[in-house]
Amino acid sequence: MVRETTPSAGKPLGWLRPLGYITAALLAFVGTARLLQRIPRPDEGLIDAKFREFEARADEYTTAYIGSSLVHRHIVPEVIDGHLQAEGVESLSYNFGAPRLSWPEAMRIADRLIADRPASLRTVVIEVHLFVPTARNDGAARYLDWHTLPETYWSIRRTFDEEEPGEKRRSHIESDLRAFGKRAAAIGRLSGAFERLWKPAPDDPRIELDPEAHGYERVEDEPTGAAAGRHRKFRKRIGAYERDVRRARKRGEQTKPMKPYAGTMLARLVDRLRAAGYDVIVLEMPHINQVQIEFPDPVVDGALTMSMYDPVRYPALFDPKLHYDRVHLGDEGAHVLSALLARRLAGVFRRDARD
Amino acid sequence: MLFTEFRFLLFFAIVWSLYWLVRSNAIRKILLLVASYAFYAGWDARFLVLIFVSTVIDWVVGRQLHQERDEAKRRRWVTTSVVVNLGILGFFKYFNFFIESAVTASAWLGLPLQAQALEIVLPVGISFFTFQSMSYTIDIHRGRTEPRGFLDFSLYVAFFPQLVAGPIVRAREFLPQLGSARRLSKVSFRWGLGLFMVGFVKKAAIADNVAPIVDAYFADPAAYDVMASWIAVTLYAVQIYCDFSGYSDMAIATAALLGYELGRNFAAPYFASSLTAFWRRWHISLSTWLRDYLYITLGGNRGGEFKTYRNLFLTMLLGGLWHGAAWTFVIWGALHGLWLIAERLMGVQAERRTGWARYVWIAVTFYVVCVFWIFFRAQSTEVAGDVFRAFVFLQSSGSLTFPTALLWWFGALAGVHALGRLPTLQRLWTTLPPLLVAAILGAGFAIAVSATPVSYRPFIYFQF
Numbered sequence: 001m002v003r004e005t006t007p008s009a010g011k012p013l014g015w016l017r018p019l020g021y022i023t024a025a026l027l028a029f030v031g032t033a034r035l036l037q038r039i040p041r042p043d044e045g046l047i048d049a050k051f052r053e054f055e056a057r058a059d060e061y062t063t064a065y066i067g068s069s070l071v072h073r074h075i076v077p078e079v080i081d082g083h084l085q086a087e088g089v090e091s092l093s094y095n096f097g098a099p100r101l102s103w104p105e106a107m108r109i110a111d112r113l114i115a116d117r118p119a120s121l122r123t124v125v126i127e128v129h130l131f132v133p134t135a136r137n138d139g140a141a142r143y144l145d146w147h148t149l150p151e152t153y154w155s156i157r158r159t160f161d162e163e164e165p166g167e168k169r170r171s172h173i174e175s176d177l178r179a180f181g182k183r184a185a186a187i188g189r190l191s192g193a194f195e196r197l198w199k200p201a202p203d204d205p206r207i208e209l210d211p212e213a214h215g216y217e218r219v220e221d222e223p224t225g226a227a228a229g230r231h232r233k234f235r236k237r238i239g240a241y242e243r244d245v246r247r248a249r250k251r252g253e254q255t256k257p258m259k260p261y262a263g264t265m266l267a268r269l270v271d272r273l274r275a276a277g278y279d280v281i282v283l284e285m286p287h288i289n290q291v292q293i294e295f296p297d298p299v300v301d302g303a304l305t306m307s308m309y310d311p312v313r314y315p316a317l318f319d320p321k322l323h324y325d326r327v328h329l330g331d332e333g334a335h336v337l338s339a340l341l342a343r344r345l346a347g348v349f350r351r352d353a354r355d
Numbered sequence: 356m357l358f359t360e361f362r363f364l365l366f367f368a369i370v371w372s373l374y375w376l377v378r379s380n381a382i383r384k385i386l387l388l389v390a391s392y393a394f395y396a397g398w399d400a401r402f403l404v405l406i407f408v409s410t411v412i413d414w415v416v417g418r419q420l421h422q423e424r425d426e427a428k429r430r431r432w433v434t435t436s437v438v439v440n441l442g443i444l445g446f447f448k449y450f451n452f453f454i455e456s457a458v459t460a461s462a463w464l465g466l467p468l469q470a471q472a473l474e475i476v477l478p479v480g481i482s483f484f485t486f487q488s489m490s491y492t493i494d495i496h497r498g499r500t501e502p503r504g505f506l507d508f509s510l511y512v513a514f515f516p517q518l519v520a521g522p523i524v525r526a527r528e529f530l531p532q533l534g535s536a537r538r539l540s541k542v543s544f545r546w547g548l549g550l551f552m553v554g555f556v557k558k559a560a561i562a563d564n565v566a567p568i569v570d571a572y573f574a575d576p577a578a579y580d581v582m583a584s585w586i587a588v589t590l591y592a593v594q595i596y597c598d599f600s601g602y603s604d605m606a607i608a609t610a611a612l613l614g615y616e617l618g619r620n621f622a623a624p625y626f627a628s629s630l631t632a633f634w635r636r637w638h639i640s641l642s643t644w645l646r647d648y649l650y651i652t653l654g655g656n657r658g659g660e661f662k663t664y665r666n667l668f669l670t671m672l673l674g675g676l677w678h679g680a681a682w683t684f685v686i687w688g689a690l691h692g693l694w695l696i697a698e699r700l701m702g703v704q705a706e707r708r709t710g711w712a713r714y715v716w717i718a719v720t721f722y723v724v725c726v727f728w729i730f731f732r733a734q735s736t737e738v739a740g741d742v743f744r745a746f747v748f749l750q751s752s753g754s755l756t757f758p759t760a761l762l763w764w765f766g767a768l769a770g771v772h773a774l775g776r777l778p779t780l781q782r783l784w785t786t787l788p789p790l791l792v793a794a795i796l797g798a799g800f801a802i803a804v805s806a807t808p809v810s811y812r813p814f815i816y817f818q819f
Contacts, residue, residue: 021544021793028797036805139809181361185801188809194564195808198758 029185036186039193044141046072046098047105049207050215051112054094059119063093066106067127069219070285071097073328076338077214083342089349092120095215102131103265104151105142110269114276123279123349126269126303129287132158132261135175141188147179154268158261218331219324230325238320244288245318249311255294270303281348284309286317286337288326306344314340356397358605359559359807366394367609374613380536384510387613391515395479398519402478405443410512412439413488417502420495429496436492440485447477452680480519482677486644488512491526493648500527507533516610520602522620522640529615537614545792547611549784552799553775554604560806561768562598565590567808568757573732576741579753584745586757589765591732592725596625599638623776625724625769628716630694632705633724645674664699668692678731683739687730694723 043049054061065075077093084091096109106126113121133155137143147155155176159169182188209215219227234241258266266282273280280303284293287309295305311318317340322333329337356363370390377383396403416436423429461467491508494500503511503526511529572579572587579587603620610617624637634642650670656663668689675688726747733739745751774780784792 017789021789024790024793025797025800028794029801032798032801033805036801039805042809141809144809178361182809186805187807188805190560190802190806191564191808194806195567197764198568198761 033184033186036189039186039189041145041189042141042192042195044145046207047096047109047142049209050094050096050098053209053211053215054096054118055116056211057092058116058121061092061094061118062120063091063123063125064113064121065093065095065097065125065127065215065283066101066109067097067125067283067285068101068130069097069099069328070129070287071095071127072099072101072215072217073097073219073324074285074334074337075341076216076334078212078216079335079338080342080345083339084346084349087346087350089346091349093214095213097127097215100131100137102133102146103262103269104133104146104155106130107151107265107269107272108146110273113278114272121278123281124273125281125283126266126273127283127285128258128262128266128293129285129290130262130265132259133176135172138175138179144179144183144188147176147183149180149184152176152180154261154265161260216334218334219328220331227324227328230328234320234323234325241288241320241323241326244326245311248288248318251291254291256291257294267301270301274302280304281306281345283307283341286311286314288318304348306341306348308337308341316340356394358602358609359555366390371612375539378536380533381506383536384506384533387515388506388510388513391510391513391518394515395513395518398479399476401476402481405478405481406484406513409440409443409485409488410509412436413492413512414502414505414508416492417495417508420492421502433492433496437489440489444481444485447475447481449676449680450475456682483521483523484512484518486641487523487526490523490644490648494526500530503530503533514610514615516606516613516615517617520599520606521638522603522606522617523644524617524640528618532615539614542612542614544612545784545787545789547608548796549792550604550611551608552796552803554601554606554608555800556803556806557597557601557604559601559808560803562594562601563808564806565594565597568761569594569732572757573734573738573742576738576745577751577753579745579751579755579757581745581749581751582759583753583756584742584751586759586761588725588729588742588746590761591728592625592721593765593768595728595731596621623772625721626717626773626776627720628706628713629698629703629720630691630723631698631703633720634691634695635705641674641677645670649673664696667695667699671695683730683733683736686736686739687727690727690730694727 054064063080065071065077067075072095075093075095075097077095080093081091098105110124113124133146156173158164159172164172209217222228257263270280270282282295282300282303282305284295284305284307290309292307292309295307308314308317316322316336317329317333319333322329322336324330324333356366370386374383374386377386392403392406395406413436416432419432420429423432491500491511495502502508507530510533511524511526514524514529517524569587569591572583573591576584576587600621607617607620618640620638620640622636622639624633627633627636650666653666653669654662655666658666669692671692672685672688675684675686675691678684678687726743729742729746730739733742741751745753787795
């Protein structure tokens with residue numbers, strides 16, 4: 001059997017030449033990766049589905065709502081727009097809420113809206129109970145998508161600013177750097193293109209939303225059964241929930257400041273949207289597991305703040321009969337919340353129209 | 356830690372840098388040994404004890420074999436090594452298989468037997484390092500090599516480039532290389548890095564993308580039509596070749612970048628014009644190991660025709676079982692054994708060099724190999740039967756299919772593979788300016804990374 005031998009390299013290497021070769025290789029790698037990023041990335045699910053639907057009528061929408069499941073399950077555009085139109089305010093809203101939406105994901109949604117420049121879009125509403133990024137969804141397309149250089153920086157910085165415990169911080173940083181590297185290297189883009197060659201219908205069918213709902217989905221229709229589990233647990237512990245509501249009423253005006261990362265991300269979001277010419281409303285939803293947020297001013301960095309987290313002013317939003325679980329309202333509760341929100345928005349939009 | 360993972364590249368960059376910064380050969384070897392144990396611990400730290408115990412036992416046996424003059428005692432020592440290594444392998448890999456087979460057989464005979472299968476975790480690479488370790492003691496017994504110091508032998512067993520999935524390296528080929536410090540000036544980076552990139556592309560860009568197609572088909576072959584069976588089985592041939600040879604390429608390349616030669620493990624096996632030739636090109640380190648330590652030990656071709664065929668058949672049968680603890684692997688090995696016997700009976704030359712007919716024989720051999728792969732891949736004999744009927748007898752009632760464009764893609768891959776073996780292209784690679792080589796490698800890695808599916812798949816051979 002003939003053994004292959006390693007051909008000899010010849011002359012000794014100085015340190016400059018290898019440095020030059022490494023630089024050439026890195027530049028070629030980065031340049032090629034940038035080109036490969038033009039290949040469409042895989043559909044990540046709900047947010048892509050919402051953008052597909054939004055873009056079909058993009059120039060008609062006047063207001064976009066960005067938030068977590070507290071927007072996804074609570075903001076009923078049909079109700080809000082109906083009330084606003086009855087008050088003489090032209091309105092077509094789109095619900096960009098997504099369960100577990102994190103701050104950097106909200107930034108990506110805002111960036112896409114800014115890039116698309118829909119003709120009629122004037123106002124962006126940002127819900128403040130967004131999630132801090134965690135490594136929980138490491139590996140998901142949705143997790144990779146937001147790991148641009150600035151968002152990765154802010155996510156890693158958060159672990160220091162908020163003094164995360166050592167092991168958690170290490171794991172978090174590792175996950176962020178890995179995701180950043182994968183995104184920058186366009187990992188999976190060519191693979192995804194090959195998969196589309198032989199697998200016309202992906203494993204998770206592309207999410208089809210109800211076009212009449214403009215992004216809203218009832219929590220009762222959540223497909224995996226996780227919501228139903230939370231519902232059953234909630235019904236068994238209504239007493240504990242009612243105690244917490246009474247405690248919240250007694251707390252009254254007591255508030256808590258936003259954590260540094262959330263505050264920074266909110267400020268960045270507001271700045272970016274306002275620089276692009278949008279009016280921004282910062283919205284606090286009722287969330288019994290949280291203390292009300294202390295906004296430094298009714299107007300945060302040029303944005304209007306609005307809170308629906310008031311058990312005294314809005315007792316219906318804490319009525320267990322309207323709740324599906326501790327945090328989420330059912331469909332009826334979402335309609336009630338949307339109607340209450342619409343009344344407040346009507347005042348704001350009429351005032352803006354006069355201005 | 357897979358070779359295609361970023362953390363391996365980081366690990367190797369650190370090990371490589373420290374290795375070449377150190378001048379002392381002894382310290383380099385200690386560094387490599389520590390790195391190898393750390394690499395293995397990254398898979399499962401519990402089995403570090405196992406690899407250490409196996410190393411200690413075989414090192415002691417090696418020394419005793421060298422010192423002992425009494426042939427009966429020498430035979431006892433080498434038997435100890437073989438029994439310990441095969442015992443370890445047999446327990447971790449085959450215990451449950453034998454228990455379940457015994458229960459099935461006794462039930463078939465009408466003698467119900469109750470036996471408890473154990474929850475045994477298979478140590479990664481056990482089939483490789485036990486065989487490698489045994490080759491050391493057997494070669495000392497045969498006078499083909501001499502015992503080495505504990506450090507050298509430990510590094511030989513645990514050397515991380517080839518620890519978990521080969522190639523199976525012979526002691527007499529590797530240990531002499533540990534005797535002197537490797538020189539950085541002798542390392543060919545364009546060859547090593549180029550080979551690593553080729554391996555990376557094969558594993559991450561080709562095998563990992565083809566795997567879901569194969570998995571989908573083999574999960575329920577009856578649901579697919581005949582064309583789908585041809586596509587899936589052909590692509591499995593691609594997958595297993597690219598997965599395993601890709602890993603071997605990366606192993607050989609990482610060793611080369613440290614200054615060590617591991618020897619070729621694959622030589623374009625699908626261009627073989629007979630099954631005999633196929634086994635001289637496929638998993639060369641295993642096939643030669645089986646030839647030297649099993650086939651020859653059984654008697655080889657020295658006992659007449661019947662014994663030659665018996666030895667050949669047993670070697671292939673056990674070779675099949677080595678790949679996995681399942682009857683489908685045994686069937687696979689048996690089929691190869693029978694076909695090799697048939698080729699011997701027909702006087703087939705290993706490589707048929709009869710002009711255009713050679714290409715016909717290459718296609719025939721590839722077809723036969725694909726048929727046998729069915730049994731290798733199928734998770735049960737029932738599944739193997741369904742696939743066999745569709746692939747060979749063109750019988751299937753299923754309606755699902757795959758785009759035929761995939762066959763063109765396969766053709767393109769085969770073309771690229773053939774081109775890559777052209778001496779002209781290989782010479783071109785060695786003469787390109789280094790900066791251009793660096794840029795090609797950089798761009799090549801970017802394409803390979805982009806072709807890597809986002810969720811990593813383990814190497815197929817890591818189960819063995």
